[in-house]
Amino acid sequence: MKIGILSVGQIPPEVLAELAQGIVKIFPDTACSIINGSLPVPERALDRKRNQYNSSVILSDVGVFSANKEKYDRVLGVVDVDIFSSGLNYVFGEAYVPGNAALISLWRLKPEFYRENAGTNVFAVRMLKEAVHELGHTLGIQHCPKSYCVMHFSNSIFDTDKKQTLLCDQCYLQASLAISNLG
Numbered sequence: 315m316k317i318g319i320l321s322v323g324q325i326p327p328e329v330l331a332e333l334a335q336g337i338v339k340i341f342p343d344t345a346c347s348i349i350n351g352s353l354p355v356p357e358r359a360l361d362r363k364r365n366q367y368n369s370s371v372i373l374s375d376v377g378v379f380s381a382n383k384e385k386y387d388r389v390l391g392v393v394d395v396d397i398f399s400s401g402l403n404y405v406f407g408e409a410y411v412p413g414n415a416a417l418i419s420l421w422r423l424k425p426e427f428y429r430e431n432a433g434t435n436v437f438a439v440r441m442l443k444e445a446v447h448e449l450g451h452t453l454g455i456q457h458c459p460k461s462y463c464v465m466h467f468s469n470s471i472f473d474t475d476k477k478q479t480l481l482c483d484q485c486y487l488q489a490s491l492a493i494s495n496l497g
């Protein structure tokens with residue numbers, strides 16, 4: 315699977331590079347590169363009452379971008395604004411299930427957001443978990459009932475911290491099959 319990581323708004327390149335290094339260790343037969351340049355955070359995604367951005371609107375821009383970049387099987391957008399999805403107060407990310415595009419937000423993954431005094435690794439691990447989760451969705455994997463599996467739904471950062479970065483055996487099998495079918 316060829317994954318392109320796309321910054322939506324300004325994301326430090328070293329953050330994206332760290333993410334790319336992590337992702338290739340999780341999915342089989344996968345290469346991951348950082349796309350040059352960035353997409354703007356779409357102004358139309360901003361809900362002024364909530365002061366949050368609609369994740370589906372941003373995801374659709376990533377999807378359109380992905381459709382025009384045939385060299386990538388999947389494009390993962392990374393944004394650093396607070397995002398929500400209809401019916402949810404906030405989300406860590408969103409993806410097409412299955413589809414060509416996924417999105418994660420770094421906003422609520424930072425220890426500072428929770429006034430935590432956490433080690434530096436905490437943020438990177440959370441980011442990887444959310445990226446793997448959303449990319450898993452693009453391969454057609456639904457939420458997994460096992461709370462340790464990265465495909466388990468995260469209702470809060472506690473759920474994210476509790477689960478591992480890896481797919482459980484069943485989800486891994488599903489991912490492998492989907493990746494081999496990419497041709």
Ligand SMILES: [Zn+2]
Nearest residue numbers: 447451457467
């Ligand atoms: Zn999910």
Ligand SMILES: [Zn+2]
Nearest residue numbers: 458463482485
């Ligand atoms: Zn699973």
